[in-house]
Amino acid sequence: MKRHLLEAADLDRADATLVLDTAAQIESALAGREVKKLPTLRGRTVVNLFYEDSTRTRISFELAAKRLSADVINFSAKGSSVSKGESLKDTALTLEAMGSDAIVVRHPSSGAPHRLAGWVRGSVVNAGDGTHEHPTQALLDAYTIRRRLGRLDGVRVAVVGDVLHSRVARSNVWLLSTLGAEVTLVAPPTLLPVGVGSWPVQVSYDLDAVLPKADVVMMLRVQLERMNASFFPSAREYSRRYGLDALRLAALGDEAVVMHPGPMNRGMEIAADVADSVRSTIVEQVANGVSVRMAVLYLLLGGASS
Amino acid sequence: MTVLIKGARVLGGDPADLLLDDGRIAAVGGRLSATGATVVDADGLVALPGLVDLHTHLREPGREDAETVETGSRAAALGGFTAVHAMANTDPVADTAGVVEQVWRLGRQSGLVDVVPVGAVTVGLRGERLAELGAMADSAARVRVFSDDGHCVADPALMRRALEYVKAFDGVVAQHAEEPRLTAGAQMNEGDLSARLGLTGWPAAAEEAVVARDVLLAEHVGARLHVCHVSTAGSVEILRWAKSRGVQVTAEVTPHHLLLTEAAAASYDPVFKVNPPLRTDTDVQALRAGLADGTIDAVATDHAPHAVEDKESEWAQARPGMLGLEQALSVVLETLVEPGLLDWAGVADRMAVRPAAIGRLDGHGRPLTPGEPANLLLLDPAARAVVDPAALASRSRNSPYAGRELPGRVVATFLRGEATVLDGKAQK
Numbered sequence: 264m265k266r267h268l269l270e271a272a273d274l275d276r277a278d279a280t281l282v283l284d285t286a287a288q289i290e291s292a293l294a295g296r297e298v299k300k301l302p303t304l305r306g307r308t309v310v311n312l313f314y315e316d317s318t319r320t321r322i323s324f325e326l327a328a329k330r331l332s333a334d335v336i337n338f339s340a341k342g343s344s345v346s347k348g349e350s351l352k353d354t355a356l357t358l359e360a361m362g363s364d365a366i367v368v369r370h371p372s373s374g375a376p377h378r379l380a381g382w383v384r385g386s387v388v389n390a391g392d393g394t395h396e397h398p399t400q401a402l403l404d405a406y407t408i409r410r411r412l413g414r415l416d417g418v419r420v421a422v423v424g425d426v427l428h429s430r431v432a433r434s435n436v437w438l439l440s441t442l443g444a445e446v447t448l449v450a451p452p453t454l455l456p457v458g459v460g461s462w463p464v465q466v467s468y469d470l471d472a473v474l475p476k477a478d479v480v481m482m483l484r485v486q487l488e489r490m491n492a493s494f495f496p497s498a499r500e501y502s503r504r505y506g507l508d509a510l511r512l513a514a515l516g517d518e519a520v521v522m523h524p525g526p527m528n529r530g531m532e533i534a535a536d537v538a539d540s541v542r543s544t545i546v547e548q549v550a551n552g553v554s555v556r557m558a559v560l561y562l563l564l565g566g567a568s569s
Numbered sequence: 570m571t572v573l574i575k576g577a578r579v580l581g582g583d584p585a586d587l588l589l590d591d592g593r594i595a596a597v598g599g600r601l602s603a604t605g606a607t608v609v610d611a612d613g614l615v616a617l618p619g620l621v622d623l624h625t626h627l628r629e630p631g632r633e634d635a636e637t638v639e640t641g642s643r644a645a646a647l648g649g650f651t652a653v654h655a656m657a658n659t660d661p662v663a664d665t666a667g668v669v670e671q672v673w674r675l676g677r678q679s680g681l682v683d684v685v686p687v688g689a690v691t692v693g694l695r696g697e698r699l700a701e702l703g704a705m706a707d708s709a710a711r712v713r714v715f716s717d718d719g720h721c722v723a724d725p726a727l728m729r730r731a732l733e734y735v736k737a738f739d740g741v742v743a744q745h746a747e748e749p750r751l752t753a754g755a756q757m758n759e760g761d762l763s764a765r766l767g768l769t770g771w772p773a774a775a776e777e778a779v780v781a782r783d784v785l786l787a788e789h790v791g792a793r794l795h796v797c798h799v800s801t802a803g804s805v806e807i808l809r810w811a812k813s814r815g816v817q818v819t820a821e822v823t824p825h826h827l828l829l830t831e832a833a834a835a836s837y838d839p840v841f842k843v844n845p846p847l848r849t850d851t852d853v854q855a856l857r858a859g860l861a862d863g864t865i866d867a868v869a870t871d872h873a874p875h876a877v878e879d880k881e882s883e884w885a886q887a888r889p890g891m892l893g894l895e896q897a898l899s900v901v902l903e904t905l906v907e908p909g910l911l912d913w914a915g916v917a918d919r920m921a922v923r924p925a926a927i928g929r930l931d932g933h934g935r936p937l938t939p940g941e942p943a944n945l946l947l948l949d950p951a952a953r954a955v956v957d958p959a960a961l962a963s964r965s966r967n968s969p970y971a972g973r974e975l976p977g978r979v980v981a982t983f984l985r986g987e988a989t990v991l992d993g994k995a996q997k
């Protein structure tokens with residue numbers, strides 16, 4: 264593994280598989296234990312540096328670090344010197360001086376984790392940067408697919424919705440194709456990036472045509488402010504053309520699963536009964552997120568240095 | 570001051586001596602002599618008319634921590650320039666006779682280059698109503714170039730009025746062509762790479778749409794239009810078409826758009842963030858060809874100094890802009906002269922003659938012949954050096970060429986017969 268995890272596009276097949284296998288090992292090592300904790304990162308410090316609110320991602324990383332016995336510092340940009348104009352570089356150097364071994368960073372600007380990695384000696388883990396990437400989300404999605412379907416090679420994944428603004432979609436495109444899955448992006452043309460033609464994916468504007476062939480349907484969150492910016496005409500039209508309801512669920516094959524990175528707009532991109540159906544992996548994704556993030560921190564901090 | 574330059578190759582021709590006296594070129598020929606003259610050995614050096622920049626940001630007044638008229642003038646002289654047009658997006662904006670005269674006076678005090686203020690087209694660069702263009706034209710600064718650079722004059726009716734109005738004093742509107750509704754939040758060229766990096770795209774069409782609109786307006790009202798920092802192959806095509814119709818349009822390209830591509834953005838290092846953004850290799854080739862065939866009239870630096878804190882940040886937070894004055898000639902050497910696209914006369918034309926003509930500057934961009942003002946530079950084309958930002962004269966350090974080896978070294982610059990640079994060192 265490299266020193267940092269900045270983007271899924273950086274991971275080759277061997278590294279990505281190592282993360283997934285390590286997560287599986289960690290999961291079985293902890294299974295049935297009363298105290299869900301390993302001593303691996305005792306004495307190491309992990310900083311959660313969040314410039315954007317994301318309680319679920321922060322808690323997932325926090326739990327992962329604590330289960331590896333690391334010390335965890337949560338550093339929220341709100342109400343700190345950061346909000347008073349301290350630069351990212353100054354913040355990075357301060358955290359470095361406090362002895363942080365890894366910085367988990369969530370930032371509204373694409374590329375911020377790359378800048379950070381140039382300024383600190385420790386490891387940097389990208390927990391979501393702008394509209395660029397969210398690599399641990401893709402790793403937990405891949406882990407979830409592999410657990411449910413037993414494989415990734417040749418699995419047909421439809422990623423549906425606002426690809427243009429989605430770091431989750433970007434990370435999944437790179438990681439899933441590295442791992443041999445066949446990805447189809449489904450969205451209105453306004454919500455697909457201009458450069459999508461160079462990506463290792465199929466593109467479709469027609470959800471109903473794609474569903475019968477999909478093993479996995481990954482629904483993306485759609486923000487209603489996109490409607491006001493004319494990315495689509497109305498919530499109703501979006502929902503009719505690209506929403507996953509019970510009728511569309513019935514078009515899926517018997518083994519197919521439904522995923523969503525959360526938080527969901529129930530009734531918009533996904534109907535409530537679909538989100539709660541047995542096809543849905545949404546709750547598992549959250550649980551798997553902790554195992555995968557433990558694997559990442561372990562491989563970046565524990566595996567190499569001792 | 571009398572200077573005798575020995576053995577310089579004027580526009581790359583055979584070695585000759587040049588005698589500079591009383592601010593003018595007194596004589597050009599073989600084996601000149603003059604008692605009491607300062608002798609400059611120019612063996613192997615090329616003599617060119619002093620360069621003229623149509624597009625420099627000097628940051629004074631307002632951001633003297635990034636650059637001042639004096640530090641920017643020193644950078645210009647070291648780059649071989651004898652005149653620079655100072656853009657209007659200062660604080661306060663150069664939209665009145667008072668501010669343009671202030672900048673002009675600061676330039677006179679520095680004495681390193683002629684600083685020619687550009688006046689804002691609209692009050693406060695807000696694109697709402699015309700600034701007092703006539704008052705700026707009539708001021709001591711004699712403004713002839715008007716630009717809201719940094720912003721596009723996006724309202725087509727206002728653009729039409731500006732083009733028409735400046736005809737009264739032979740002015741030109743220099744447009745920063747960017748349809749703002751198509752570039753909201755834009756961070757880099759729109760395409761495969763922006764999609765991959767997750768940075769909002771600045772589509773080529775946002776520039777081309779305004780260039781096309783403006784050449785039609787300029788044709789309709791019979792006015793002079795200048796297009797700033799052309800960056801796309803499509804814009805070059807539109808300009809070629811407009812010129813074939815006889816539209817009074819001129820255009821400039823920056824050194825960085827001639828050399829660098831959007832690929833530099835993959836580092837997320839904001840030193841490569843610029844507006845308009847770095848484009849694709851196809852665009853770079855079209856810009857070089859357009860400059861070589863004269864479709865693009867001039868090289869203009871868009872020298873944009875920024876303080877460290879405005880660049881050492883996340884990409885999206887960083888201000889756009891790059892340094893350009895000190896390496897401009899070297900980049901033209903690298904991208905056009907060495908590949909054989911432009912000869913020395915072509916360099917003089919695109920970097921001195923035409924920019925001076927567009928700005929209506931008397932006394933610059935003149936041939937190096939007896940009787941003409943002694944504004945010239947001496948270049949060692951064989952020299953090569955790695956660019957070290959710490960060694961630059963600009964007060965800022967945001968050079969996109971840091972660590973890159975470039976050809977050519979400006980050995981001397983003369984402004985009206987006075988050496989502003991000698992042995993590669995500024996004289997003030």
Ligand SMILES: [Zn+2]
Nearest residue numbers: 718719745844
């Ligand atoms: Zn501009």
